[in-house]
Amino acid sequence: xxxxxxxxxxxxxxxxxxxxxxxxxxxxxxxxxxxxxxxxxxxxxxxxxxxxxxxxxxxxxxxxxxxxxxxxxxxxxxxxxxxxxxxxxxxxxxxxxxxxxxxxxxxxxxxxxxxxxxxxxxxxxxxxxxxxxxxxxxxxxxxxxxxxxxxxxxxxxxxxxxxxxxxxxxxxxxxxxxxxxxxxxxxxxxxxxxxxxxxxxxxxxxxxxxxxxxxxxxxxxxxxxxxxxxxxxxxxxxxxxxxxxxxxxxxxxxxxxxxxxxxxxxxxxxxxxxxxxxxxxxxxxxxxxxxxxxxxxxxxxxxxxxxxxxxxxxxxxxxxxxxxxxxxxxxxxxxxxxx
Amino acid sequence: xxxxxxxxxxxxxxxxxxxxxxxxxxxxxxxxxxxxxxxxxxxxxxxxxxxxxxxxxxxxxxxxxxxxxxxxxxxxxxxxxxxxxxxxxxxxxxxxxxxxxxxxxxxxxxxxxxxxxxxxxxxxxxxxxxxxxxxxxxxxxxxxxxxxxxxxxxxxxxxxxxxxxxxxxxxxxxxxxxxxxxxxxxxxxxxxxxxxxxxxxxxxxxxxxxxxxxxxxxxxxxxxxxxxxxxxxxxxxxxxxxxxxxxxxxxxxxxxxxxxxxxxxxxxxxxxxxxxxxxxxxxxxxxxxxxxxxxxxxxxxxxxxxxxxxxxxxxxxxxxxxxxxxxxxxxxxxxxxxx
Numbered sequence: 001x002x003x004x005x006x007x008x009x010x011x012x013x014x015x016x017x018x019x020x021x022x023x024x025x026x027x028x029x030x031x032x033x034x035x036x037x038x039x040x041x042x043x044x045x046x047x048x049x050x051x052x053x054x055x056x057x058x059x060x061x062x063x064x065x066x067x068x069x070x071x072x073x074x075x076x077x078x079x080x081x082x083x084x085x086x087x088x089x090x091x092x093x094x095x096x097x098x099x100x101x102x103x104x105x106x107x108x109x110x111x112x113x114x115x116x117x118x119x120x121x122x123x124x125x126x127x128x129x130x131x132x133x134x135x136x137x138x139x140x141x142x143x144x145x146x147x148x149x150x151x152x153x154x155x156x157x158x159x160x161x162x163x164x165x166x167x168x169x170x171x172x173x174x175x176x177x178x179x180x181x182x183x184x185x186x187x188x189x190x191x192x193x194x195x196x197x198x199x200x201x202x203x204x205x206x207x208x209x210x211x212x213x214x215x216x217x218x219x220x221x222x223x224x225x226x227x228x229x230x231x232x233x234x235x236x237x238x239x240x241x242x243x244x245x246x247x248x249x250x251x252x253x254x255x256x257x258x259x260x261x262x263x264x265x266x267x268x269x270x271x272x273x274x275x276x277x278x279x280x281x282x283x284x285x286x287x288x289x290x291x292x293x294x295x296x297x298x299x300x301x302x303x304x305x306x307x308x309x310x311x312x313x314x315x316x317x318x319x320x321x322x323x324x325x326x327x328x329x330x331x332x333x334x335x336x337x338x339x
Numbered sequence: 340x341x342x343x344x345x346x347x348x349x350x351x352x353x354x355x356x357x358x359x360x361x362x363x364x365x366x367x368x369x370x371x372x373x374x375x376x377x378x379x380x381x382x383x384x385x386x387x388x389x390x391x392x393x394x395x396x397x398x399x400x401x402x403x404x405x406x407x408x409x410x411x412x413x414x415x416x417x418x419x420x421x422x423x424x425x426x427x428x429x430x431x432x433x434x435x436x437x438x439x440x441x442x443x444x445x446x447x448x449x450x451x452x453x454x455x456x457x458x459x460x461x462x463x464x465x466x467x468x469x470x471x472x473x474x475x476x477x478x479x480x481x482x483x484x485x486x487x488x489x490x491x492x493x494x495x496x497x498x499x500x501x502x503x504x505x506x507x508x509x510x511x512x513x514x515x516x517x518x519x520x521x522x523x524x525x526x527x528x529x530x531x532x533x534x535x536x537x538x539x540x541x542x543x544x545x546x547x548x549x550x551x552x553x554x555x556x557x558x559x560x561x562x563x564x565x566x567x568x569x570x571x572x573x574x575x576x577x578x579x580x581x582x583x584x585x586x587x588x589x590x591x592x593x594x595x596x597x598x599x600x601x602x603x604x605x606x607x608x609x610x611x612x613x614x615x616x617x618x619x620x621x622x623x624x625x626x627x628x629x630x631x632x633x634x635x636x637x638x639x640x641x642x643x644x645x646x647x648x649x650x651x652x653x654x655x656x657x658x659x660x661x662x663x664x665x666x667x668x669x670x671x672x673x674x675x676x677x678x
Contacts, residue, residue: 001537001622003632006529010586010631033393033500040397040429044500047386054372058379059440059493061477090379101398103442103491136491138400141528143489150482152442152475154398154493161372161383189480190345198340247349283340292349293342 007141012109016137019115024132027125032133041133043099045158052161056095059154060085064188070147072203072215075113078151079120084224085185086155087128088300091226092241094165094233095157097130103152104137107144128226166240166256169329173239173303175263176312177270177326178228180299182220186246187293191218194283209274217275225300228321237312240303244295250335251292253301262332267339270324273297303329346480351448355476358454363471366464371472380472382438384497391500395434398493399424403527409486411542411554414452417490418459423563424524425494426467427639430565431580433504433572434496436469442491443476446483467565505579505595508668512578512642514602515651516609516665517567519638521559525585526632533622548613556614564639567660576651579642583634589674590631592640601671606678609663612636642668
């Protein structure tokens with residue numbers, strides 16, 4: 001008996017590794033000191049410009065969005081989703097990315113599929129200047145069904161200690177929302193249940209309301225707000241940022257507000273994308289459940305001083321970034337809504 | 340319909356988060372600037388003692404060792420395995436740990452189980468002074484069977500650039516092996532197939548050769564060699580280190596040796612633990628397949644100058660660390676064996 005009989009193919013793993021190496025290399029910058037394949041990735045951070053550099057690290061997965069990718073046979077965007085998600089997660093503390101690592105676990109090692117997955121990571125890592133300096137690809141028959149897989153991503157960034165967000169949020173600050181590209185990476189278990197089970201759709205079903213197929217609408221890549229927000233962070237124009245992920249507004253906005261302050265959001269102040277309406281109607285989901293499961297069309301919320309609002313809106317416009325004033329910071333706690 | 344109907348229980352997730360928070364906090368040191376629950380963990384590294392600090396990052400999983408943990412209902416050691424594995428992976432480049440993050444994905448959110456898993460992470464993080472500054476716990480019904488889960492770990496450490504290993508390995512250098520505690524985290528798919536399918540054992544089966552149950556033997560925690568090796572690294576007594584993981588000696592030793600040099604290992608120069616013999620005999624596995632799948636009883640190999648050998652052995656002895664001279668560095672490539 002050998003390892004292959006037990007469902008683990010080391011030769012396939014070696015083939016996958018060679019392809020990963022080339023993709024990862026395309027993301028490198030001069031701070032990367034090693035090649036993929038060493039035990040650990042080596043990175044010499046440029047910290048001279050920082051008085052007191054603080055590393056900010058985060059890890060995440062893409063949840064069951066992967067199930068949609070598998071169903072649709074599209075594996076080269078899900079890695080992009082994960083990097084964008086991780087970049088946003090440290091951006092909300094004011095941190096800019098240094099490097100990224102990925103974990104890919106599959107039921108069966110398929111070098112083609114692994115290459116597609118890692119191509120997604122690499123495209124995002126290149127775009128966000130966040131080199132892919134390491135990773136693990138594990139074949140785990142028994143844990144994952146043959147065609148199934150899971151991903152985890154890990155990012156490290158850096159921020160000047162006294163520039164870290166949130167900082168100085170006050171009553172009366174304005175909440176500015178930036179549009180999401182869809183579900184991003186949250187709420188897929190509910191969305192899949194409604195769309196595929198209750199409504200009986202398939203990934204290939206064209207919905208006129210969506211102007212595309214269910215599969216394409218669900219796989220729309222998670223947006224990173226790094227490009228839009230970096231100039232504002234550099235000019236100290238943002239007091240706090242909330243990445244609207246699992247838990248929605250209620251799960252993500254209050255935790256960047258100081259004790260004693262809450263968020264008052266105005267219903268109808270932004271366009272809720274059709275995809276959310278299709279899910280809500282199809283599953284008879286309450287407004288509350290929608291709001292704590294999905295981003296409802298807002299992927300990032302900026303907390304901005306009223307005196308900086310015009311400047312912020314102008315900067316976003318110049319970067320072709322749509323924005324909505326969606327509410328304000330008020331005395332209280334949590335999230336409340338006004339019509 | 341709500342998120343819970345779709346198999347995702349946000350309340351259970353919140354309960355799990357509260358327990359994780361307390362466990363993670365027990366691993367903190369003064370460099371940790373945030374609490375778990377922020378979007379990203381913040382860490383202010385003490386780098387004043389380094390002339391040119393290089394960050395070393397690695398990610399890994401524990402493979403299908405998790406399947407044994409699940410079968411045995413023992414969830415509080417598998418996180419320890421993962422941290423120890425990650426610590427070793429950066430140690431081989433000479434790096435000492437700064438911080439760790441974990442990714443836990445489950446079929447069903449079970450706060451008790453999550454607490455046990457994270458307790459394993461926390462115990463190891465405290466032992467290796469490597470704070471657990473962040474993580475993600477994802478409930479993914481459909482990807483994982485109800486009682487199933489997977490883990491990924493991410494570590495960041497630091498090394499002085501000109502002290503990074505490997506460095507200065509020469510022909511004639513001595514290979515010193517440190518004993519593993521068992522399979523560590525590699526080869527479990529093959530081991531499980533032989534022990535549970537071919538031989539029909541269960542985790543509770545007592546094997547006289549092992550002096551314990553199959554389950555306990557298989558779950559013996561991955562050893563970290565940080566404590567044993569840190570003093571030797573500080574005194575610059577090691578030229579290279581190889582963590583013997585997936586791929587065995589052939590997959591891990593050559594990659595720390597310079598072009599033109601290989602490893603000559605002496606058969607019988609260390610004790611191959613009974614567990615490996617049971618697997619080899621039970622599955623009629625060839626010597627070659629055993630050696631490229633398992634660590635065969637050696638978890639870490641030191642490459643040492645002959646003139647430092649006595650000093651190294653003495654230092655290891657003082658730390659109650661067994662060691663074996665298992666071979667030497669020779670002209671050539673890869674791994675060869677002598678009787």
